[in-house]
Amino acid sequence: YIYSNIEIEQIMRTAAKLASPKELRGCTYSTLFGLLAVTGMRIGEAISLDRDDVDLVEGILHIRRAKWGKSRLVPVSLSTQIALKAYAEARDRIIPHPATQAFFLLERGSRVTKCVAEWTFAQVSKSIGLRPQGKRWGKGPRLHDMRHRFAVKTLIDWYRAGLDVEREIPKLATYLGHVSVNDTYWYIEAVPELLQLATERLGGRQTARK
Structure with a gap:
């Protein structure tokens, strides 16, 4: 599933309204x-970030x-x-003495778990119509699809900008x-718009050679 910009905004806006006693949730x-939406990180990578892994001065994340x-x-x-700096300031104000060095915290001061993050995402998705109501989780777009969106959006932007995608x-x-660049090429074959752009680029090259 490839999220639209509007859907990403809805997800973030709805998540920001999640109620909790300390207002950290x-x-x-x-x-x-x-x-996840703007970096294409895996959920496991994001929740594994410790404070020392997030350089708020240089804007660099260390995925260990x-x-x-x-x-x-x-x-x-x-x-x-x-945004990360604003979160860190709010987190430290609400939980000044956490039980872990994790960057993303639950209200009890512990690290966010994958299960809880995915369950919360499912509830947010249901509330904005991305998943059906009535079931505990429901079927629909996943957190991992944020990664697909990032990759596809990046490739489409490169094609439209006229960049040499094979080089980039x-x-x-x-x-x-990705362990292999072939894993990244998969997106071109899997997404119709990308395949069309790649085909048009190839056709343009062949015409130029003639």
């Missing part, structure tokens, strides 16, 4: 979901416990850097933490 999940045991550095935009795609593979 909404802040945590709106920031967490937003981070990634899939396949790989580590990488993920630079973020200025707006994301500002290894950068995206590294940013996403």
